[in-house]
Structures are given as structure tokens and as C-alpha cells.
Amino acid sequence: xxxxxxxxxxxxxxxxxxxxxxxxxxxxxxxxxxxxxxxxxxxxxxxxxxxxxxxxxxxxxxxxxxxxxxxxxxxxxxxxxxxxxxxxxxxxxxxxxxxxxxxxxxxxxxxxxxxxxxxxxxxxxxxxxxxxxxxxxxxxxxxxxxxxxxxxxxxxxxxxxxxxxxxxxxxxxxxxxxxxxxxxxxxxxxxxxxxxxxxxxxxxxxxxxxxxxxxxxxxxxxxxxxxxxxxxxxxxxxxxxxxxxxxxxxxxxxxxxxxxxxxxxxxxxxxxxxxxxxxxxxxxxxxxxxxxxxxxxxxxxxxxxxxxxxxxxxxxxxxxxxxxxxxxxxxxxxxxxxxxxxxxxxxxxxxxxxxxxxxxxxxxxxxxxxxxxxxxxxxxxxxxxxxxxxxxxxxxxxxxxxxxxxxxxxxxxxxxxxxxxxxxxxxxxxxxxxxxxxxxxxxxxxxxxxxxxxxxxx
Numbered sequence: 475x476x477x478x479x480x481x482x483x484x485x486x487x488x489x490x491x492x493x494x495x496x497x498x499x500x501x502x503x504x505x506x507x508x509x510x511x512x513x514x515x516x517x518x519x520x521x522x523x524x525x526x527x528x529x530x531x532x533x534x535x536x537x538x539x540x541x542x543x544x545x546x547x548x549x550x551x552x553x554x555x556x557x558x559x560x561x562x563x564x565x566x567x568x569x570x571x572x573x574x575x576x577x578x579x580x581x582x583x584x585x586x587x588x589x590x591x592x593x594x595x596x597x598x599x600x601x602x603x604x605x606x607x608x609x610x611x612x613x614x615x616x617x618x619x620x621x622x623x624x625x626x627x628x629x630x631x632x633x634x635x636x637x638x639x640x641x642x643x644x645x646x647x648x649x650x651x652x653x654x655x656x657x658x659x660x661x662x663x664x665x666x667x668x669x670x671x672x673x674x675x676x677x678x679x680x681x682x683x684x685x686x687x688x689x690x691x692x693x694x695x696x697x698x699x700x701x702x703x704x705x706x707x708x709x710x711x712x713x714x715x716x717x718x719x720x721x722x723x724x725x726x727x728x729x730x731x732x733x734x735x736x737x738x739x740x741x742x743x744x745x746x747x748x749x750x751x752x753x754x755x756x757x758x759x760x761x762x763x764x765x766x767x768x769x770x771x772x773x774x775x776x777x778x779x780x781x782x783x784x785x786x787x788x789x790x791x792x793x794x795x796x797x798x799x800x801x802x803x804x805x806x807x808x809x810x811x812x813x814x815x816x817x818x819x820x821x822x823x824x825x826x827x828x829x830x831x832x833x834x835x836x837x838x839x840x841x842x843x844x845x846x847x848x849x850x851x852x853x854x855x856x857x858x859x860x861x862x863x864x865x866x867x868x869x870x871x872x873x874x875x876x877x878x879x880x881x882x883x884x885x886x887x888x889x890x891x892x893x894x895x896x897x898x899x900x901x902x903x904x905x906x907x908x909x910x911x912x913x914x915x916x917x918x919x920x921x922x923x924x925x926x927x928x929x930x931x932x
Contacts, residue, residue, distance in 0.1 A: 532619040534619050534623060534624060538623050539623045541755065542746055543627060544742065544746075545745065546746070548739045548742025548746065549631070549638065550634045550637070551735055552740070553577075553579070555732045555735025555736045556576050556642065557573040557576035557732065559729050560732070561725070562725040562728030563726075563729050564648050564839075565918070566928060566929060567919070567928075568648065568649045568920060569724065570919075570920040571649075571923050572919070574923075575641070575648075576641040578657070580637050582657065582660055582661065583637045583641075583661075586664055586665070587637070587664075590610055591636055591665065592615070592629050593606065593608065595668075595669045595676070596678075599677070602678075602679045602680030603670065603679065604669070604673050605677050612626070623750070631749075635691055636672070638695070639694070639699050640663060640664050640668065643663070643703050643706060645842045646702075646704065646706050646842040647706050647707060649713055649839060650710060650713050652910055653919075655903075655908045659899065662898045663895065666894055667698060667891055671698055671887060674886075675883070681883050684883075686879045687802070687857050687876070688854065689747055689803060689804050689805045690743055690747035690802065690805070691801050692802025692849075692850045693850065694887075696801060696802075697884060698891045700843045701843065701887070701888050702891045702894075703842035703843045704836060704843035704847065705892050705895040705896050706895060707838045709899045709908070710899070710908050711837070711909065713839065713915070714912065714916065716837045723787060729787070730786065736797075737797070741759050744758045744761075744762040744800070744804040745759035747804070754805045754863075758804040761807060761809060761811075761812035762801075762812075764809050765816030765819070766793050766796045767796070768813050768820070769816040770790075771792070772796075772816065772817050772820035772821060773792025774789050776820075788824075791823070792820045795849050796816040796819055797849075798819065798845060798846050798853060799819025799852055799853040799856070800819075800853060801850070802850070802854045803861060805863075806860075806862070806863055806864045806866045807856075807857075808863070811862070814860070815852075822848050823844060823849055826844035826845075826848045827841050827845065851884055854883065855880050858876040858877030858881070
């Protein structure tokens with residue numbers, strides 16, 4: 475079609491040149507005008523092959539690029555937000571140790587992603603299992619187009635997802651894990667669990683080829699970190715005094731500040747995953763806010779009915795439950811479906827945190843599995859039920875096969891995350907040990923691991 479268009483353009487230009495050259499001259503000025511017109515048409519005809527060639531190659535869109543740049547910054551802000559969110563729920567003697575884990579992981583996985591993580595996740599597909607090595611050290615990652623944005627922008631946007639996924643796990647083992655163990659575990663988990671899973675779903679691997687869909691990280695982020703969290707809490711063991719003494723959050727104000735940053739950053743997390751400033755990004759932003767709000771209300775009203783009083787900790791827990799539930803479906807569903815997904819997600823997470831956890835007696839300190847893991851599983855399955863746009867349809871819109879594909883992805887992710895985390899933790903325990911001593915735990919991680927106090931008040 476482009477060649478035919480070029481031929482028509484050349485033919486029209488030739489006719490114009492013929493008409494111009496065949497027109498009788500009527501003076502010097504008219505001759506100058508005719509010569510300028512001939513030169514202009516000739517220049518246009520010479521440019522036609524270049525225009526035709528450019529039309530066939532991807533072009534960087536400045537609006538799309540600007541939005542993904544902003545989204546990258548928003549997702550980056552989520553990790554410091556998570557640090558505040560977690561720290562406020564910890565006890566006073568562990569506030570700095572909890573913040574340090576997330577802050578250090580932001581830097582640690584930021585480097586791991588550049589050196590080898592991105593290549594393992596998004597390099598050329600090797601048998602559907604892992605990416606090739608052509609992007610080691612960000613070699614071959616430059617300003618060339620990746621869709622409608624520069625390749626380097628896409629790579630850094632994805633890197634922020636890797637960072638926060640690793641940081642989320644630390645909430646399950648807060649107040650008792652060695653900082654050296656956090657470092658080694660984070661590097662190994664990102665390399666052997668996150669990167670392959672990311673490739674399977676988003677990087678051209680076998681789950682993506684199967685047709686499993688994950689808009690912004692229900693599978694890759696929330697299920698993987700949630701399952702890994704409960705395995706880590708079981709392997710490392712309960713805190714001293716768990717279910718025998720009260721361990722209330724020491725600063726809920728700090729937690730709410732963190733929640734505000736997380737909610738704000740989640741717009742980049744979900745809407746940015748459209749990888750463009752377009753209608754799908756707008757719908758993802760709307761469904762994200764809707765699910766977060768209705769998740770908050772659902773948790774608060776259930777808690778009010780169940781325990782007699784609504785709590786601020788319950789409100790922020792419901793917000794995260796709603797956000798986690800909508801994440802895998804954000805760009806595939808409408809607002810009505812987002813309401814249903816948020817209500818069911820918050821209800822399931824409330825049950826997991828307030829009923830299931832006490833009965834099973836596992837010490838997931840900050841409820842990573844009960845909120846992120848459960849909401850991720852529910853939201854990923856909901857993709858197979860409620861999806862109606864973005865090229866994806868679910869059971870309610872005539873495609874029951876999508877639910878089966880989502881189920882396969884959920885089961886596979888649970889197995890990879892659970893087994894991978896268990897093996898990595900056992901290795902770390904052999905190398906440096908996982909847990910601080912009883913005396914160090916009583917002292918608190920702030921002093922025992924970092925030689926600092928979070929609060930120096932007289």
C-alpha cells in the first residue's frame with residue numbers, strides 16, 4: 475500500500491512538473507516563481523521514500539513517554555511509602571530496622587535489575603523459561619523505540635516493580651530477621667523467583683504464550699510476594715511472645731502517611747502499565763481508585779459489625795486489599811466490575827487476617843500473605859471472570875477458557891514462589907543465619923542491627 479501511494483504521489487508530481495514546465499513564460503518574476511515551485515516539488519518527491527520508510531517503523535510518542543516517565547517515578551515512590559507503612563505497624567524498637575530494609579532494597583534491586591535482572595526478565599526468550607543475556611549491564615538498552623516509548627524508559631518502569639515486590643516480603647519477617655540475611659535473600663529471590671516469573675508472564679515466556687493475563691502485577695507481584703511471605707514466616711518462626719503478649723502498631727500516623735504514598739503511587743503502578751497516555755490508562759486509573767475506595771469501606775463495615783468498632787488500621791488494610799485485588803484486572807474491566815472485585819477482595823482478606831491467621835498460628839508480622847497474597851490470587855482469577863476490554867474477555871463475556879488460563883498461572887506462581895523461597899531461605903540460613911538472637915530480638919533491630927534509635931525523646 476505504501477508503494478502504491480508513493481507511485482501515485484510520484485505520478486501527481488510528474489504531472490505537476492509537466493504542467494509547470496509547459497506553461498508559457500510571462501516575464502522574469504513568473505520564471506522565478508516557476509523555478510521555485512519546481513524545486514519544491516522535486517524536494518518533496520525525493521523525500522517520499524524516506525516518509526514511506528519511516529511510516530513502517532515504530533515511532534516514539536512524547537505523550538506516552540512522558541506518562542511512563544511519571545509512572546516510573548510514582549512506582550519508585552511506593553517503596554519509601556511501603557517503608558513508612560510497615561514501620562508504623564512495627565513496634566517502636568524496630569521502626570528504623572523496618573524502614574532500612576525497604577530503603578536498602580530500593581538501591582540493591584535497582585542495581586541487580588540493571589546488571590542482570592532486566593536481561594533475565596525481558597531478554598530474548600530461551601525456551602519460554604528465562605530471558606537471554608543480551609541486556610546484561612543494560613547493554614543494548616537505549617533510546618530506541620520499545621512500542622511508543624524509549625526502551626530505557628520501559629526497562630526502568632519494569633525495574634520499579636521488581637524493587638517493591640522484594641520489599642513487600644520483608645513485612646512477613648519484620649522484627650526478627652538479620653539484615654545480612656535480608657540482603658542475600660533479596661538478591662537470590664529477585665534472580666531465581668521474580669525474574670523468571672516476570673519473563674513467563676510479561677517477557678515472552680510460556681505463561682504469556684498460554685494466554686494468562688496480568689495487567690499490572692497480580693501474578694508477578696502480589697501472589698509471588700504473598701506466598702513467599704508466608705513461607706518465610708514459617709521457616710524463620712514466630713516472634714517471641716506471639717499470641718501471648720500484645721504487639722500493637724506503634725505509630726499508625728506513620729502507617730497512614732505510607733498508605734497515602736502507596737495509593738498515590740498505585741496510579742502509576744496500574745495506569746502506567748498501559749505503557750501509554752491512552753484510554754486504557756484512564757480506565758485503569760478509574761478502576762484502581764474505585765476498588766481502593768470500596769475495599770476500604772468493605773473492611774471498615776465488616777470490622778465494625780464483627781468487632782464492634784471501626785479502626786484506622788482496618789481502613790488502610792482494606793485499601794491495600796482493594797488495590798491488590800484490582801491490580802491484575804485494572805485495564806481489562808469496567809468500573810462496575812471494579813466495585814465487585816474490590817468488595818470481594820477486601821472480604822476475603824479480612825477473613826484471612828482476622829480468622830485464618832489466628833487459627834493457623836503463623837506469624838506473618840504485617841499480613842503480607844493475608845492481604846497481598848489473597849488479593850493477588852482473587853484478582854488474578856477475577857481477570858478470567860470479569861474482563862471485557864483491552865482484548866481480554868472472561869466468563870461473563872463468553873470466554874470461560876480465560877478462567878482456566880488464570881487458574882494455571884495462579885497454581886504455577888504459588889509453586890514457584892513457595893518452593894523457590896523455601897530453598898533460598900535454607901541456603902541463606904546455612905551461610906549467615908536467618909534470625910537474630912533472642913537478646914537482639916528483645917533489644918530491637920534498631921539497636922542490634924544498626925546501632926540507632928528511631929526515637930530519642932527525653
